[in-house]
Every structure is written in structure tokens, then in C-alpha cells.
Amino acid sequence: MSSSTTNTTTIGTIGAPSRRNTELAMLVFAVLIPVFAYINVGLAKDGSVPAGVLGYSLGLGLLAAVAHLVVRKWAPYADPLMLPISTLLNGLGLIFIWRLDQEHSLGKAMAPNQLMWSTFGVALFLGILIFLKDHRVLQRYTYISMVVALVLLVAPVFFPGVNGAKIWITIPGLGSLQPGEFAKIIIAIFFAGYLMVKRDALALASRRFMGLYLPRGRDLGPILVIWALSLMILVFETDLGTSLLFFGLFVVMLYVATERTSWIVFGLLLSAGGAVAVATFESHVQIRVHNWLNPLELSNGGVTETAQAMYSFGSGGILGSGLGQGYSRLIQGIAPKSDYILATVGEEVGLAGLMAILLLYGLLIERGIRTALAARDPFGKLLAIGLSGAFALQVFVVAGGVTGLIPLTGMTMPFLAQGGSSVIANWALVAILLRISDTARRPAPAPAPSTDAEMTQVVRP
């Protein structure tokens, strides 16, 4: 086909079967891999199978089984891969956190807590599947979600920062919460509802200039507002990751809604300009960029965290050092179990394993975008794109930061990294995607009995 026919395909569904048995088989597989990894870590660290292996595998298996049964009952036509991939990533995350817990120099054990948060996450997942019968209900809450998301994004400003970034809400006695993780789902709902209504105005009213469709000045309003907000997050919360995620998500959804490349150009220009402007006066951002450009510079008696992460990737090589046999305890960073967990993964399972895990993320995102393609209503399409786009951006921002592609930002790897808010929010995200995919893949209802046939029925005396 010549290039002129790109973008001219139509994808129509022909009643697909439910694929629940495929999901069950994949789910069993997804539970067995972390159990295998758990035994492997135990054997490598202590020379014996860890004592908790039975309880752990039963626990993870039980969670997966309950989740599967609920999906079978309440979302029978949902995508067969999202649940197994999420379970596998969450299970592997638990193993890596438990493995880092074995290094006593890295602080107190966090795996039990993470298991508890994962359970809450799965519970929320189940709750959403059971009570959210139709994702279009969310459309009613377009502007309420805007307000809620803004409150969630702004709230951390009033709480003390942790390690230089103000992304936490601390409730004394209860623990802390990262509202940005939940805000990304809620803001996706707002963008989807807003853009569905406004996309014609944004797409059609434009002037052509140098091969680009330039939007009218007044239509630039929303993107400028969002841009200003994301810059304010950057300035007041000094959080590069949330700011990037927030603005990137808007540009992605704007592009999908309007099919105008000019929005992407505008978005990139605005974000680059904004980042440079903020970096000139914000010291926290300056330090991050400086560490990114000069990772080997000595500070605090050692090289930067970026360089330490690179050392661990290098020490892992192609095939890795083996689970439990790496030297992650040498990473003296602030967060080896959350932000830097990818360094441990890279060291212990090597490039081969890291690529497999990144592919798993890629597959999960692909299923989300596939759901958006298959969805029949514009709101569902935009929401699915928004949620998978947010997920993709987050993976990119974290993986790019740890591997040294972009300056490091304080975000967590979805499912893999330690962090309660993150794991709960991501399970909720997967639940909404599953709900949309169930609606999208459900075969058309059986033909309604023809009303005309009834009217012309012969009535016998």
C-alpha cells in the first residue's frame, strides 16, 4: 500500500468470545512466576526455601482467583490480558521489595505493608468492577472530577515536603498518601468528558500556516490553562514527574480527540519552554538536571544516584546476576525500593529480564489502546486512551529517569515499586480499563423481536 492509504483502515468487531479461560490460564502462569522468583531469592540469600512460600503463594493465588471470578461474573467480555499482566507485575514487585528487605542496611521491611496495599488495590479493583456497571456514568461527573483532581493536585502544597518534593498528604497517625496517583485517573475522566464536547471547536476552527493547522487564539485557552497549572505544580511542589504526566496526558488526549498534529507541536514547545524557564530559578529542578548531565560528579562522598543506578545496570549485564545475588544495598539513594527498584531489577535479571518487564508494560498499554480502538462511544475511547496514556507516560518518566535518559523525577513504577497510593491507584486504573473493554467487546445484543411482526399477527377468535 502506498503511503496515501495509511490511516484509512476500519476496525470492526465481529462478536468475540469471552476469553475468560485464556485469562485463567495466564493468571495461573502469572502467579507461578513470582512464586518461582520467591524461592529463587530464598535459595540465593539463605540457601533454603523461604518459610513463607506456602502462605505467600496461597495469598497471591487467592487474590488472583477472587479477581478472576469477579471479572468472570461482572465483566465477562473484558480483555483477557490486563488482569494477568497486572498480577504478574504486582507479584514481581512484591518479590523485589521483599528481596531488598533482606538487605538490612536499606531500612525496615516494607514487603508486608506492600502486600496489604496490594490487597486493598485488588479490593478497589473488585469494587469498581462490581459497582461501575457502565463507564459512561463517569461522564456525568466531568466538572466534579475537574474540581476533585485540582484539589488533589494542590493539596500537597500545604504539607511538608519529603526529600525535596511536595507530593505527599500526611495524616498524623494514619500514614501518608500520594494524591497525584489518584489525580491522574480523575483528571483523565475530566479531559475525556471535556474534550468529547469541545473537540469539534478545537479541531475545525483553525487557520493553516506553514503546513500546520493553528488553532484560533481563543481556543488556545484550555491548553494554556493546563500548561500554567502544570508549571505551578512544578514550581510549588517541585515535582517534575506529576507536572510532566499532567501536561503530557492533556496533549495526548487533545491530539487523539482532534487529530491535529499542531497540538503536539504546541505541547512540546510549551513544555520545553516552561521547563527551561522553571529550571533557571528552581534549585530542586536544577539539581536534578545537573545530576542527569554530570552523573559521575562526586557529591556527599560518592557519585550521584543516577550513576549508582547505571553501575547496577552495568553490573547486571545481559543475563543479570541472579535474583538475590546483586549488590543493590550499595545504592545509597533515598528510595531504592520505590523510585530505584528498576535498578535492582536491571541488576538481578539483566537486560534480558528488564526488557521482558518493559515489554509487559508495553503489552498492558497496548491492550488499553486496543480497548480505545474497539470502544464504540467517544467518551470511552478518550477515557481509555487517557488512562493508558497516563500509565505509559508514568512508565516512561520513571524508566527514563532511572536509566538516565531524562532527568530523574519522583514517581513510582506502576505496580512494581513500593508505594501504597501507587499500587491502589493503578489497580483502579486497570479496573476502569477492563470495564471499558468489557463494554467494547461485548457482542451486539440478540435481535429484538420485530414490533411490526407483532402488530400484524392474526388474532384468532
Place this chain on the structure above:
Amino acid sequence: MSELTLTVMRLGFLAVLWLFVIVAVQVIRSDLFGTRVTQRGAARRGGQEARAQRQAAAPPPQQRRQEGGRGNNRQRRGAPTKLVVSEGSLTGTTVALQGQTISLGRAHDSTIVLDDDYASSRHARIYPDRDGQWIVEDLGSTNGTYLDRTRLTTPTPIPLGAPIRIGKTVIELRK
């Protein structure tokens, strides 16, 4: 623990991880049958030639298999198997006819969502009657549904290949 066991486990873990990825990709591959991708551009430009060729040649094996496998829902010989949009913004879209009612209109829950200023939100529907004959019915639309040149007033059987016009969109039933 011996070095050998750990090496075997290390490589085994990578193998299992990649096996999962490969199986997942296979699941996606087998999932593709649920959708049909139609080239719109090809249908529009080489439409006439392609149609002539298709009529000359035997029906493609895929389609024959589909018909054979339909079992008890088997349709009459000569009955249409798909609905094709031949003009308008959705040109090239096909919907397999499997005894379901097809609704047309601008409403988001329509089977074919028409992006057409002249279409009503619930414009028309196409359904099989008890003999398997496909019927088109106008659902009280503002601008009307036309079969060939005549505006529909009652549910009307659709001859094979007859154009049904809704606004700028033209659809027809094909074998």
C-alpha cells in the same frame, strides 16, 4: 546452595518470564480474529475493478469457511452476508450480518455511528424478518432514508446491492 542450581534458576527465571511475554503475544494474536480490518482507500479507488474481479473469481476461502461454520444459523443461498458503507465518511466499513439488528444514527450506541449532519440520532434500522430477508426501516428521521431513489415510508425488504442513502452516507448489502 550450589552455584549450578543458582545459574539454572537464574536462566530458568528469564526463560519463564519471556515465555509469559510470548504467550501473551500469542493471546493477542488469536484475539485478532474478533476484528476485521478493511482498507478504505483501496475500496474507493480500485472499487470497480476489485468488485468485478471478486465476482469472477470463486469466493475467498475465508468467507466460505465462515459460512460453512455457521451451523444452525445458516442463511439462505444468495442471502447477503455483510453490510458495506460505500459512500460518506465511513466508506469501507463493513458489518457482518449475523441475524442481529443493525441500528444507524448519530447516537453513540448505534451499531453504525453516522458522523453526518443530515442523519438523525436514531435514523434507521436494518433487521432480518422471520424468513431471513433483510428489512430496512426508517425510525422517523428528519431527512429520510432512501432506498434507490424512493423515500422509505414503511419497512421495506432490501434487494442485494441496492443503495440505501442516509444523508451523505450510502450503504448496501453484499454477499
